Amino acid sequence: MSRKNALAAAVAAALTLGTVTVLATQSTAAASSTARPGAGFKAVSADVRAEALRTADREAAAVAKSLGFGADERLVAKDVLLDTDGARHVRYDRTYRGLPVIGGDLVVHYDSNGKATGSDQAHPGAIKVAGTTPKLSASDASAAAVRHAKHVKNAKAGASDGSTLVVYAVGKVPLLAYRATVTGDGEAGAASREAVILDAASGAPLDQYELHQGVTGTGNGVTAGQVSIETTQTGSGYTLTDASHGGTVVYDSYNSSQSNPKQNARAFTKSTNSWGTGTTSSRESAAVDASYGLAKTWDFYKNTFNRSGIRNDGRGAPAYVHVDTGLLNAFYDDSCFCMSFGDGSSQNGNTPVTALDVAGHEMSHGVTAATANLNYSGESGGLNEATSDIFGTMVEFYADNANDPGDYFIGEKLNMSAGSLRRMDNPASDGSSLGCWTSGAGSVDVHYSSGIGNHFFYLAAEGTGAKTIGGRAHNGTTCNNDTFTGIGRDKAAAVWYRALTTYMTSTTNYASARTATLNAASDLYGANSQERYLISKAWAAVSVGTALPDPGNGTPTPTPTSSPTGSPSPSPSGSPSPSGNALTNGGFEQGTAGWTQSADDITSSTLQPAHGGSWYAAMMGYGTNATESLSQSNIAVPSSGSPKLTFWLKVSTQESGYTAYDTLKVNVNGTTLATYSNANASAGYVQKTVDLSAYKGRSVKLEFAGTEDTYLTTIFLVDDVAIG
Structure with missing residues (x-):
């Protein structure tokens, strides 16, 4: 069918539903039909999602108990995501004696058989405060x-x-x-x-x-060019109501204040179905751009990730154009579930803030609020802003509009004196944004610390080197002088979306974001995939962590795996202890046999993964000053060869940076032979080796000694310990 006939058929079909696909003053190229990788999630109807939420609420008390939460704590289901293989990811908010808990959110993961496989918590463990009666009024x-x-x-x-x-x-x-x-x-x-x-x-x-989580800047009024928009036919004419995208309505705010954009708002209505003139002289022109941009953003999330609207419930958020006077901003506000767009100011020729990547940016703030709800301060605030830049950019590529081709410049159509608001390939080019992580990143304005996440995404998608994208020169430089290829923007976006919706929480920082994306890459492409390796390379290139060992399998492969937690799969044999192990019960499969522990560290809880079998040791994770020890005595170290201690270690932390705040020491006969810390955070288990040649033929005591400071948690998982 020709494009003209296809459009006519679409209009006819829309009329039967009371909506009309109309041509405004300009026309766009058809959206790209190139297949995009999904994030493992399947589309669900509103009824199925509602029932999944009810099920999660019924399970909430049992989940809280299994996680060791106190009697004063309650979990409230916020969202449920279902994987195509039947795995389930339930996001909960937490209350304490009826009060909302900021930083209390968590995600619990289940496999296709309904077995809990792990959790990601903004604040691990129980919450307790002295009382709920404030001294301050x-x-x-x-x-x-x-x-x-x-x-x-x-x-x-x-x-x-x-x-x-x-x-x-x-x-x-x-x-x-x-x-x-x-x-x-x-x-x-x-x-x-x-x-x-x-x-x-x-x-x-x-x-x-x-x-107001928005882009400071302005739109160009008619940046989208000639586009098709969805309207609704009434008895006497038409309104800018998009029934095809959750009933999204674009209103003229008539300069209502930012705090109450609907105060003077009126719906756009007219007797004909042609909107805008392509100039700011018509109040409709900004509305056309906003309607088009929000529809393209909705379609991007729906067709790429099976997400139906901001909250995944099929409901569109109202949008207001012409908000306030002289407003150089656009923003999403979760309290009103709405988006607002200003008209700019004399600084940029009073051009409205309604460009395509701005609409994608603001609507993506809503998606973040509905999922990880990243705190809008510190490093998590930078990640919040980076997420909106990432998906606003992806919407631009998805729309494939010849008047606004996809690139990695943010707000390049906004008539800014610098040419754009930000650049993802070179964030530091604006003189304020960070392109490399530093220990002070958390104290930088979130619009500038977002540069770290933006830079990571560009490198993950496009790799290093100079290239032209969307008619603009880009140059992928790194903080460590590394060079590598990217995995492609569609795969990079799939990794980021899954990390955001499945693993990130409100307190996620850049170190934790690295872990979340490595887990997501493992889910989508395999634990030993080239994609996961290149994700680690991109993080190392912006000074977050180090690159994983090269799996040596050449180019990225698109085949996803079904592992819901992203942890490396155990070997078919369950990773038994090596033959000749001088330790008793090195894999913990006999529970506490042979071991002395200062706390209940040895466990078979499914809320953390074992490396092999079902049992492992989980040390620390208190979030306060604490020490622990796990030891075994009278171990006969072999008298020949080169004896060594080997074990598998997984480190999960809320700390950021590479200062050792929380530690796990390996002591032999009271002497520390190795120290690991929050700086050794890893997406999965990593094998560690300690030389025991100095103890040949001797009987020794092995001790794992953990120490945690007063701020932020680190959990050390130990499994499959052997001496031989």
Whole structure:
């Protein structure tokens, strides 16, 4: 069927449903039909998703108990994702005595047989606070929030938001806190909003972040060119209501304030079905761009990842154009489940903020809020912004619009003096963004620390070297002078989406994001795939971790695996202890036999993976000052050859960077022979070897000694220990 006839058929079919595919003032090239890799998820109807959520809620109490949570804690199912192989991933929010817990979210993974295979927790373990009666009143908290606000000037307490009691569990020691909202002059204009988290006892600030998660800049008004948009026919005409994309409605805000964009809002209506003039003289032109961009973003998520809208429930979010006056911003606000687009200012010729990658960026903030809900501060805030840049860019490639071809420049159609807002291939080119991770990344504005994630994604997708993409020159340089090829942007996007929705939590930092993407690559392409190896290379190239050993299998292979946790699969034999093992029960398959432990470390819990068999030792993970030991005495070290200790170690941590805050030491007869730490974080088990030649023919005591500091957790998993 010709493209013209196909369009006519589509219009006829749409009319029977009360919607019409119309041509605005310009026309786009057809979207690319190139197959894109999925993320292992299958499409589900709203009814199936609702029943899955009800099932998750019924399971919540048992899940909380199995994870060791306290009697005051409750889990509330937020989302359920189903893999094509039957695996299930349930995301929960947590409450404590009825109060919401910031940093209490988690994801529990189940295999196709319904067996729990692991979990990812923003705050591992139980939460406990001294009490839920604050020393500070709500009004005093609001006043303190005004004093401590740092993202807005001339701050004042929010008129309607007030101060709400919460439990703040982002650090190792949970605290009773207030979440307050202030408004003032900021990056988003005179009505900028900022959240301030305060200690409910002292009023000391614990965290602050902007509530408008948007791109600072402006659109070009008619950047999309001539495009088809979906409208709805009424008795007397048409409205900008897109029934094909969850009933998304684009409203004219008529310069309502950012805090209440619907205050003066009116629906766009007219008797004819032709919208906009391609210039800012028509208020419809910005609406055409917004409608087109949001529809393309919806289609990208639906056709690439089987995701139906922001919350995966088939419901579209309202969008408002012409918000405020002189607003150089666009943003998503989860509190109203809506998106707002400003008209720009004299700084950029008063051009609206409605470009395609802006729409993709803002709608992706909603997807992040509905999934990992990455905190909008510190390194997790940088990841939040990077996620929107990544998927806003992917929407541009997906749309395949000749007027706005895909590239890795953010906001290149926004009429900015610098030519764009950000560059993913070279983030530092703007003089502010970070292209390489540093220990101070968490204290940098999230729009600038996002450069680390953007740079990683570009290198993972495109590799190193100079190339032209979308008619623009790109150059993939690295922080370690490495050179390598990429896995392709579609595969890189699949890895990032699965990591975001399946493994990341609200407190994920860059080190944890590396682990999450390695798990995701393992799920999609295999634990020993070239894709997973190149993902590790891309992280090392932005100074996050080191590259994995090259699996030596040449070019990336697209065949995904069905492993839901991303941990390396055990060998068919269950990885038995090597022959001649001088240790008793080195694989822990006989429980505690032969071992002395200071805590209940030896376990067969399915919420963490074993390397071989079903049993393993899980040490530390308290999130506070703690020590532990696991030991075995009277071990006869062989008297010939080159005796050695071998074991498999998996390290999961909330710490960032490569300073050793939490450690696991290997002691033999009281002497430390090896030390591992949070800096050794790994996606799966890694074999370790310790030379025991100095102890030939002697009887020794082997001890694993763990130490954790007062802030953020590290868990050391030990399995298949052998001396021979």
